[in-house]
Amino acid sequence: MPTETQLAEEFNCARATVNRALRELAEQGFVERKRKSGTRVKKEPSKHAKLEFSLARQVVENQNAAYRYALVERNVVISPGWLSSQLNVAPNVRVLHVICMHYADNRPFQMEERWINIEAVPDVEDADLLEQGPHEWLLTTAPFTDAEVAFCAISADARLAEFMGTTAGASMIQMERTTWKSEKPLTFARMTHHPGYCIRTKY
Amino acid sequence: MPTETQLAEEFNCARATVNRALRELAEQGFVERKRKSGTRVKKEPSKHAKLEFSLARQVVENQNAAYRYALVERNVVISPGWLSSQLNVAPNVRVLHVICMHYADNRPFQMEERWINIEAVPDVEDADLLEQGPHEWLLTTAPFTDAEVAFCAISADARLAEFMGTTAGASMIQMERTTWKSEKPLTFARMTHHPGYCIRTKY
DNA sequence: TAGTGGTCTAGACCACTTT
DNA sequence: AAGTGGTCTAGACCACTAC
Numbered sequence A, B: 001m002p003t004e005t006q007l008a009e010e011f012n013c014a015r016a017t018v019n020r021a022l023r024e025l026a027e028q029g030f031v032e033r034k035r036k037s038g039t040r041v042k043k044e045p046s047k048h049a050k051l052e053f054s055l056a057r058q059v060v061e062n063q064n065a066a067y068r069y070a071l072v073e074r075n076v077v078i079s080p081g082w083l084s085s086q087l088n089v090a091p092n093v094r095v096l097h098v099i100c101m102h103y104a105d106n107r108p109f110q111m112e113e114r115w116i117n118i119e120a121v122p123d124v125e126d127a128d129l130l131e132q133g134p135h136e137w138l139l140t141t142a143p144f145t146d147a148e149v150a151f152c153a154i155s156a157d158a159r160l161a162e163f164m165g166t167t168a169g170a171s172m173i174q175m176e177r178t179t180w181k182s183e184k185p186l187t188f189a190r191m192t193h194h195p196g197y198c199i200r201t202k203y
Numbered sequence C: 001t002a003g004t005g006g007t008c009t010a011g012a013c014c015a016c017t018t019t
Numbered sequence D: 001a002a003g004t005g006g007t008c009t010a011g012a013c014c015a016c017t018a019c
Helices: A004-010 A015-027 A056-062 A081-087 A122-126 A134-141 A156-164 B003-009 B015-027 B056-063 B081-087 B122-126 B134-141 B158-164
Strands: A031-034 A038-041 A048-053 A066-076 A094-104 A106-115 A146-155 A171-181 A186-191 A199-202 B031-034 B039-042 B048-052 B067-078 B094-104 B109-117 B145-157 B171-181 B184-193 B199-202
Touching: A004 A015, A015 A031, A048 A199, A056 A066, A056 A094, A056 A106, A081 A106, A081 A186, A094 A134, A106 A134, A106 A156, A122 A134, A134 A186, A146 B145, A171 B171, B003 B015, B015 B031, B048 B199, B056 B067, B056 B094, B056 B109, B081 B109, B081 B184, B094 B134, B109 B134, B109 B158, B122 B134, B134 B184
Parallel strands: none
Antiparallel strands: A031 A038, A048 B048, A066 A094, A094 A106, A106 A186, A146 A171, A146 B171, A146 B199, A171 A186, A171 B145, A199 B145, B031 B039, B067 B094, B094 B109, B109 B184, B145 B171, B171 B184
C-alpha cells in the first residue's frame, strides 16, 4: 500500500489521520504494518472476536434470571502435583480449594472448582466466601493481569451430574482458567456450565 | 477522573496524547468515557480475550500436523424453515449445503456442515469445493463483515461418531457461526471438533 | 446551553528495520 | 544510510448530552 504520506496527499488530510485509520485497520487484522517495509493488505484477514469475561452473576443477571450463590466446600490443602505444575508453584505449598455453585432462577447454572495460591493472596485465608464467590472476591481484591483460558466439552460424572441436576454422561461446556498477577500465579479455576449452555459472541 | 485538558496540564503533554491514552484504556475496559459526564474508572474492569477465528487448516498446521481436507457432500437444496429463520432469508430460497471433513495427521479433526445463501454468493454454485473447503473459498471470495458465534457442548450421535472416529455419546465442542456481508446473510456453519479438543486463548 | 470527549490539522522528531 | 511507521505537540472545530 502507499505510504502514510502518499495517502494523506491523496485524500487531502493530515498524516495523523491516515495513521489512525491504518492503525485501526491493523488492530482489526486487515493489514499488517512494518517499519521501513510499509503497510500490506493481509491475504487472509485475521478476524477475531472479543470474548467477554464476566462473573457468573453478571451472566445470569443479563439473562434476567435471579442469581444465587452457594458455597459447597472450602478447605486449605497441600497443592497436589498436577496443580503445582499447572500454576508453576513449588510443590507442597498450601492452597485454598473452593467448590461452589451458581444458580439462575434456582436452576444449576455453573459449578466452579478453584484452587487459589495463598502465598500470592494471603488475605484469602480469612475470607469466608459464604456470601460472595471466590471469583468475585478475587476480582475486587487481587485483579489479575494475565490469564490463559481453555474451553472444552466434557461428560458429566456422577457427582457433577448430581450437582448440575442432570444425568451422568451429559455433555457440558467447561472453561478452565489460570490467572497471574504480574508473573505471580494466582488461581486455577474450572467452571462447568449446565448442559445446553452456549457461549455466544459477535465479531 | 480529571478531564483531558486537566490531565494534559498535569502531565505536561498535549491533549491529543491524553486522549489516545484514555481511548486505549477504554478499549481495554478499564475506564468508561461519556461525553459531557467525563471519564470514570470502572469498578469491575471488563476484561476480554481475543478469540482468533482461523481456518481449520491454519489450526491444524499450527499444531505441526499434516492437514487434509475431504468433501463429503455437496448439493443444492431448498432452505428448510429453521435455516430461513436463522439466516433471515425468504423461505424456500435455494441454498448450497456442504458437509466436509478436516483431518490432522489423518485423524478426524473437525466436521463441518454448512449452508450457503446462493443469492448472496452466486459464484459458489460453480465452485466444486473438492480441493478447498467452503470456509476457505468464502473467505477469499466473499469475506464477511459481521458474524455471530456460539460454542456449545454436544453428544455425538451415531453418524457424527462414525465420521469423527469415536463412539456415540462422546462429548464434543461445537461452534456455530452465522455470517453476514453488509447486512446480507452469507452462511450458517456448524463445526464439530474431535473429542478432547480445547479452544485456547489468552488475555 | 455549557462542558465534555471525538476528531482533525500541520508540523516535528524519533526508532526501528531493511538495504 | 534511508525510508518507514510511531508518536508527540499546539491548536482548532464539532457533536453529543447532562443539566
